[in-house]
Amino acid sequence: MTDAIVFTRGVPPPEAFPTKQLAECFDAALERDPSVVLQYGQQQGYQPLRHELAREYGVSEAEVLVGNGSLQLQDLVAANLIHPGAVVFTEQPSYDRAITTFRRRGARVIGIPLESDGISIEALEFALKRNVPAFLYLVPDFQNPAGATLSLEKRRRVAELAEKYGFWVIEDVPYRKLRFRGEEAPLLRQFAPSRVMTMSSFSKLLSPGLRVGFMIAPAELIKGLTKLGEDTYLSPVLPSQAAVAEYLRRGWLQPNIDRLKALYRPRWETMANAVRRELPEAQAFIPDGGFFVSVMLPEHAHTENLIGRAKDAGLVLTPGGPFFADPHDGMAVPSDRFVRLPFCALTPDQINEGVRRLAGLLHAR
Numbered sequence: 167m168t169d170a171i172v173f174t175r176g177v178p179p180p181e182a183f184p185t186k187q188l189a190e191c192f193d194a195a196l197e198r199d200p201s202v203v204l205q206y207g208q209q210q211g212y213q214p215l216r217h218e219l220a221r222e223y224g225v226s227e228a229e230v231l232v233g234n235g236s237l238q239l240q241d242l243v244a245a246n247l248i249h250p251g252a253v254v255f256t257e258q259p260s261y262d263r264a265i266t267t268f269r270r271r272g273a274r275v276i277g278i279p280l281e282s283d284g285i286s287i288e289a290l291e292f293a294l295k296r297n298v299p300a301f302l303y304l305v306p307d308f309q310n311p312a313g314a315t316l317s318l319e320k321r322r323r324v325a326e327l328a329e330k331y332g333f334w335v336i337e338d339v340p341y342r343k344l345r346f347r348g349e350e351a352p353l354l355r356q357f358a359p360s361r362v363m364t365m366s367s368f369s370k371l372l373s374p375g376l377r378v379g380f381m382i383a384p385a386e387l388i389k390g391l392t393k394l395g396e397d398t399y400l401s402p403v404l405p406s407q408a409a410v411a412e413y414l415r416r417g418w419l420q421p422n423i424d425r426l427k428a429l430y431r432p433r434w435e436t437m438a439n440a441v442r443r444e445l446p447e448a449q450a451f452i453p454d455g456g457f458f459v460s461v462m463l464p465e466h467a468h469t470e471n472l473i474g475r476a477k478d479a480g481l482v483l484t485p486g487g488p489f490f491a492d493p494h495d496g497m498a499v500p501s502d503r504f505v506r507l508p509f510c511a512l513t514p515d516q517i518n519e520g521v522r523r524l525a526g527l528l529h530a531r
C-alpha cells in the first residue's frame with residue numbers, strides 16, 4: 167500500500183451521510199414552510215427544531231439556541247463572557263479549535279490535566295485557588311482529542327465546584343450519542359442546570375455541511391447570545407434547520423445513529439487492537455465511543471520531526487501542540503508525544519497500515 171493514510175481531522179466519511187433522506191427532508195421543509203424558511207428571521211433558531219430539542223432536553227424553548235454549527239456558538243459564548251483579563255479553563259489536551267477561539271476572544275486559556283476518567287479534580291481545585299475562570303470548557307463524552315469520558319463522580323464534583331466558585335461550565339457533547347459500549351453517564355446539566363451550558367450539533371450525526379449546532383442554557387444567557395448572533399449573522403441557516411426538524415419529526419435520527427454505530431464500531435475495534443499491538447509501550451486512551459483513540463508515546467520514543475517523517479512515510483498526522491493550552495502549573499507539556507488517531511473515516515486495512523507506519527517511525531533513528 168503506497169497511498170497516504172490520513173490520521174488528521176475527525177470528519178465523517180461520505181458513506182456516513184444519509185443523502186437521500188436529507189434531500190427528501192429539504193424538499194418537504196421548503197414545501198411546508200417556505201415563507202419562514204426562505205426569509206430572514208427566527209434568530210434563536212427555527213422554532214419547530216427548538217421545540218423538538220426543548221422536548222428532548224426537558225427545558226423550555228427559551229432555553230434553546232440553534233446556530234450555524236456548535237463552533238460558532240462557542241465563539242458567541244466566548245464573545246459574551248470573556249472580558250479583559252479573563253481566564254478560561256479547558257481539559258489538557260482539549261479541542262484545538264476551541265482553544266483558538268477562546269484565545270482569539272482575549273482569554274488566557276489554562277489547561278487542566280485530563281486523566282482516563284476525565285479532568286483531574288485535584289488539579290482543577292488547585293487552579294481554582296488561583297483563578298476563577300469565566301468558564302470551564304469540557305468535552306465529557308469521548309473527548310476530542312484524547313477519547314476520555316468523564317466519570318459520574320467527577321461530573322458531580324465539577325458541578326459542585328462550579329456552584330461553589332460561580333463559574334460557567336460548557337459541556338460540549340457532539341459525540342455523546344455515538345457510544346459503542348457501556349452505559350451513558352448523566353449530562354453535567356443534571357447536577358447544576360443554572361451553571362451549565364450544554365452544546366451539541368448534528369455534524370457527527372447527520373452531516374457537518376448542514377451547519378446545525380445548538381445549545382441549552384438559562385434563558386437570560388440565551389437571550390444575550392441570540393442578540394449577539396443576530397448582530398453577527400443576521401439569521402441562522404433556516405433551510406438546514408428546517409430539514410433537520412423534518413428529519414427528527416419523521417423519527418429517522420435514531421435509526422441513522424444505529425447505522426453509524428454499525429459502520430464505525432469495526433473501525434474503532436481495529437484501531438484499539440492496532441494501537442495495543444503496534445504501540446504496546448504507549449499510554450493509549452481507548453474510548454467507549456466517538457471518533458478518536460489517542461496515544462501518549464513513551465518518553466524514549468523518537469518523536470523529533472515526527473510529522474515530517476510521517477509524511478515521508480505516507481502518513482499524515484496532526485501535530486499535538488495545538489491541543490494543549492497553557493499548563494496550569496507552569497510545567498512543560500509533552501505535546502510532541504501526543505498523537506490523536508481518528509478512526510471513523512478509514513477502513514480497517516488503512517487503520518492497521520497507518521498504525522504500523524507510525525510504530526515504524528518511533529524506533530528508526
Ligand SMILES: Cc1ncc(COP(=O)(O)O)c(C=O)c1O
Nearest residue numbers: 235236237261305310367369379
Ligand atoms: C468537541 C467538538 N466540538 C465542536 C465541534 C464543531 O462542531 P460543529 O460542526 O457543530 O461546529 C467539533 C468538531 O469536530 C468537536 O470535535
